[in-house]
Amino acid sequence: MTPDEDHHLASDLARQTGELLLELRNRVLDQDDSERRAYDGYDYWGGGVTGSLRWEGDQAAHEFLMKELSRLRPDDAVLSEEGRDDRSRLNADRVWIVDPLDGSNDYPNPNSSEWAVHVALVVDGEPVAGAVSVPGQNQVYSTLMSPTTRPTARDKPLILSGRSAVRAARIVAAEIGADVATCGSAGVKAMAVVSGVADLYVHGGWMYEWDSCAPEVVARAAGLDVSNLAGERIEYNKSYPEIAGFMVSRPEFTEAAIEALGS
C-alpha cells in the first residue's frame, strides 16, 4: 500500500461520512418541522428527535467507516470512538483512529457547523495520513494539502478553546496578547487554525486519541506545530488511548505558548 493511497482514502472517507451525516440530519429534521423550528437559539439541547439524532449520527457514521475500512484495508486495525476496543490494535502496525462524529451535541442543530468527521492512519504509533471533514462548512482538510504559511491579517492573535477547560487558553492569551473564543469540536477548532481563521487551539483538559489524531496529522501537513501542553509529541495507539492537553499553533506562537503553560 503506498502512502499516497492512504491520504486519498482518508480524505474520501471523511468526505463521504460527512455527506452521509448531512443527509441523515436533513431527512430526520424534514420529517419533523417543529424540531427544526426549535433551533432558533444556540443552546438548544432538546430530547426527542434531537437526542436520537445524536445517537443515530454516531452509529451511522461509525458503521459506514467500519464497513469501508474492512472492505478497503482488511488487514488494518481500527480504533473508533463508537466501537468496542478489543485491544487487537495493540499488536497491529497500521491502525486507523476515527471519530465518526466529533461534536455530536452540535450535530442535530442545523444552524451549527461545529461538528466534524475524523479519519487518521497511525503506523507504529505515529499519525501518517488523515482527514477532517467539516460538512457544515462544506470543507475537507487532509494530508493531501500542502503547507500554508500565509501571514495572519489580525492585529491580535486569536486562540480557540473548548467550552470547558478554557483556563489554559487564557494563560497563553495573557502571555501573547491574544483573544480567546470557544466553540465545539476539536476538529473544527484545529481546522480553523489550518484555514487561518484562528492562530492557536489550546485544550487544557484530557481528551481521547480519536479527538486529536486526525486534527494533528492534518495540522502538521499544513505546517503547524502540534504537541501536548508541555511541548511534547503525542504518542498514538496507546493501550489507554487518552492524551493530557493538546495544542495546535502557528509556529511563531509555539515557544511563548509552551513557556507560559509551563510557568
Ligand SMILES: [Mg+2]
Ligand atoms: Mg464522536
